[in-house]
Amino acid sequence: MRLLDPIKISYKNILAAKFRSFLTVLGIIIGVASVIIVMAIGASAQALILDQVSDIGSNLVGVLPGGSEEKGPPAALLGTVITTLKYEDLKAILSRSNVPDVTNGSGYVTGVATAKYQDNSFSVTYQGVSSDLPAVENINVAEGRFFMPEEETNLARVVILGADRVVDFFPNVDPIGKTLTIKNLNFTVVGVLDKKGASAFSNSDQTIFVPLFTAQKLLLGIDYLNFIRVKANDPQNVTRAVSDIKITLRQRHSIEDPADDDFTVRDTAQALSTLTSVTDILKYFLASIAAISLLVGGVGVMNIMLVAVNQRIREIGLRKAVGARNHHITSQFLIEAVFITLVGGILGIITGIFISYLAAVIIRYLGNNWQFIITGQSVIIATSVTFIVGIVFGMYPARKASQVSPMEALRYE
Amino acid sequence: MIMGLIQARNLNKTYDNEGVLTPAVKDVTFRIDKGEFVAIMGPSGSGKSTLMQMLGFLDRPTKGEYLFDGKNTESFSDDELALIRNKKVGFVFQAFNLLPRTSVMENVELPLLYDSQREKKEMIEKKVIAALKAVNMEHRATYLSNQLSGGEKQRVAVARALVNDPEVLFADEPTGNLDSKSGIQVMKILQKLNDDGHTIILVTHETFTAEHAKRIIMMKDGDITQDFPVQNRRIARDGEILK
Numbered sequence: 001m002r003l004l005d006p007i008k009i010s011y012k013n014i015l016a017a018k019f020r021s022f023l024t025v026l027g028i029i030i031g032v033a034s035v036i037i038v039m040a041i042g043a044s045a046q047a048l049i050l051d052q053v054s055d056i057g058s059n060l061v062g063v064l065p066g067g068s069e070e071k072g073p074p075a076a077l078l079g080t081v082i083t084t085l086k087y088e089d090l091k092a093i094l095s096r097s098n099v100p101d102v103t104n105g106s107g108y109v110t111g112v113a114t115a116k117y118q119d120n121s122f123s124v125t126y127q128g129v130s131s132d133l134p135a136v137e138n139i140n141v142a143e144g145r146f147f148m149p150e151e152e153t154n155l156a157r158v159v160i161l162g163a164d165r166v167v168d169f170f171p172n173v174d175p176i177g178k179t180l181t182i183k184n185l186n187f188t189v190v191g192v193l194d195k196k197g198a199s200a201f202s203n204s205d206q207t208i209f210v211p212l213f214t215a216q217k218l219l220l221g222i223d224y225l226n227f228i229r230v231k232a233n234d235p236q237n238v239t240r241a242v243s244d245i246k247i248t249l250r251q252r253h254s255i256e257d258p259a260d261d262d263f264t265v266r267d268t269a270q271a272l273s274t275l276t277s278v279t280d281i282l283k284y285f286l287a288s289i290a291a292i293s294l295l296v297g298g299v300g301v302m303n304i305m306l307v308a309v310n311q312r313i314r315e316i317g318l319r320k321a322v323g324a325r326n327h328h329i330t331s332q333f334l335i336e337a338v339f340i341t342l343v344g345g346i347l348g349i350i351t352g353i354f355i356s357y358l359a360a361v362i363i364r365y366l367g368n369n370w371q372f373i374i375t376g377q378s379v380i381i382a383t384s385v386t387f388i389v390g391i392v393f394g395m396y397p398a399r400k401a402s403q404v405s406p407m408e409a410l411r412y413e
Numbered sequence: 414m415i416m417g418l419i420q421a422r423n424l425n426k427t428y429d430n431e432g433v434l435t436p437a438v439k440d441v442t443f444r445i446d447k448g449e450f451v452a453i454m455g456p457s458g459s460g461k462s463t464l465m466q467m468l469g470f471l472d473r474p475t476k477g478e479y480l481f482d483g484k485n486t487e488s489f490s491d492d493e494l495a496l497i498r499n500k501k502v503g504f505v506f507q508a509f510n511l512l513p514r515t516s517v518m519e520n521v522e523l524p525l526l527y528d529s530q531r532e533k534k535e536m537i538e539k540k541v542i543a544a545l546k547a548v549n550m551e552h553r554a555t556y557l558s559n560q561l562s563g564g565e566k567q568r569v570a571v572a573r574a575l576v577n578d579p580e581v582l583f584a585d586e587p588t589g590n591l592d593s594k595s596g597i598q599v600m601k602i603l604q605k606l607n608d609d610g611h612t613i614i615l616v617t618h619e620t621f622t623a624e625h626a627k628r629i630i631m632m633k634d635g636d637i638t639q640d641f642p643v644q645n646r647r648i649a650r651d652g653e654i655l656k
Contacts, residue, residue: 005526012514012515016513016514314508314510315512317510318510318512318523319523319527320471320495320498321469321471321498321504321510322498322499322504322523322524322527322573323495323496323498323499323500323524323527323528323577324495324527325491325492325495325496325527326491326492326495328527405471405472406471406498407466407471407472410471410506410510
């Protein structure tokens with residue numbers, strides 16, 4: 001028997017029971033397609049997130065309150081309110097004598113409140129930021145102006161709107177000079193931002209910006225910062241800037257042992273690598289869930305092969321009677337199982353790619369910068385897992401077939 | 414002493430059905446030489462089919478000695494038995510046992526595909542056509558097995574048994590599922606093959622069919638009761654009716 005012979009036999013048997021074979025193959029198609037789709041969506045989502053982080057710029061450094069393990073997330077991200085980061089820390093970092101490589105920086109506080117203009121009332125996310133924000137985050141003012149440096153601290157009641165918020169509050173009128181009410185306090189709209197799109201950390205289009213002290217004192221009643229973001233003069237100097245910032249803050253907070261740090265300094269490269277590892281874990285976790293459906297498909301293959309062994313027991317007997325050895329029968333049924341799963345695998349890959357592409361088209365149509373990514377890795381994983389499923393689930397029926405006694409088989413009614 | 418092709422000495426077969434022992438063949442001893450045409454006869458349950466299965470290496474005896482071509486087969490492994498079935502013996506069954514939805518050619522070439530020294534495609538084709546010619550079925554070579562009549566199916570089965578040029582051809586009730594005209598045709602082919610030098614062992618319960626052989630071994634309850642040469646051997650002719 002040559003390799004081609006059992007493949008021919010398998011092909012014939014699949015055609016002989018078309019619908020049943022289709023159902024079996026369908027189980028594998030669904031399994032493989034799910035793996036491909038999940039891996040594709042995972043890869044695209046990962047690319048989207050990482051792109052957004054890189055968009056922010058590779059020379060940004062973030063300072064978060066609270067210490068953290070080297071690799072783990074800062075405590076502030078876990079929802080704990082830590083009040084150790086102050087405006088004075090920002091000032092100290094921005095001082096050239098402390099951190100010479102930092103050119104711009106902003107403190108951030110965030111809150112949610114109802115804002116109102118005439119009859120238009122919305123719950124909005126507002127951010128208290130420094131006047132330096134446009135330089136730090138590459139934000140452009142479309143109309144009007146950003147905060148003056150003095151407004152950062154003089155409790156000025158001015159507000160700048162993200163592009164989407166203009167449409168919400170002032171669909172038909174020029175917003176500049178109009179008065180917006182936030183928490184029953186009147187604010188004058190002094191500027192409107194260009195549309196920028198969502199980034200990894202925030203969506204400036206939907207945010208409204210108020211001066212830092214105004215937000216702290218008038219809207220939130222706090223004296224600490226949620227975080228600080230500063231910009232280094234060159235991406236190559238980021239490492240030096242990070243260590244200067246740490247030294248500065250340790251001095252200010254009277255910390256001697258770095259293990260006692262009550263702050264965390266992260267640069268974009270670090271954030272990217274953390275995000276990559278987190279999204280990788282998510283991607284493979286989801287793919288392994290999808291792979292469970294492949295196992296279910298494998299059980300289907302085993303089932304149909306066991307039925308086939310019983311149905312074709314006379315054929316097995318005859319083949320043995322004319323000289324087939326046990327290994328001939330084993331390999332015939334094994335190849336048949338692998339053939340069925342591989343056919344399902346190939347169809348599943350095609351289906352998976354097609355559905356992933358369709359999803360990408362739809363998501364892009366909905367306005368997201370979504371890439372269609374099929375990695376060779378996912379195709380290889382899907383194909384090899386299918387192959388293994390075929391062998392593993394085909395082995396038992398194949399061995400059972402080979403152990404049939406020719407005489408018993410020929411007698412079988 | 415001339416060595417027989419088949420020598421059975423105190424051959425036994427006992428079936429064990431979940432502890433219930435049923436003896437099917439009891440202590441039989443006989444010899445069959447090359448070129449013989451032997452009919453093993455007896456009512457159902459006499460053990461004739463079981464005996465044929467042991468002689469044809471489809472089953473192993475529980476006790477006793479079976480020498481084939483002078484060699485004791487007791488120590489043969491499953492694979493060695495498969496090799497003998499492939500090279501030295503051919504089978505014709507009552508139920509034809511052709512592969513469904515498979516062409517006549519492919520059915521006949523089956524034993525050649527399991528040959529460890531597989532020949533070239535042209536050689537295989539040549540052998541298949543020769544075997545089909547021997548049973549007058551070459552005109553149906555491309556037909557699917559399910560498109561054939563019962564008689565035609567059995568002739569294809571005979572061709573399949575012949576294709577590897579075996580030393581012995583075993584036929585288990587080959588006319589049992591056939592109308593009398595087709596039955597005679599099959600018997601005619603078997604007699605022709607025997608004339609050409611093939612050893613043939615036929616299992617049947619019909620006296621008329623058995624009388625086409627040269628020797629009859631009668632069995633009853635697992636024992637051989639008689640073993641005699643056929644005096645007035647029947648010669649199968651076209652137009653004759655199998656009674």
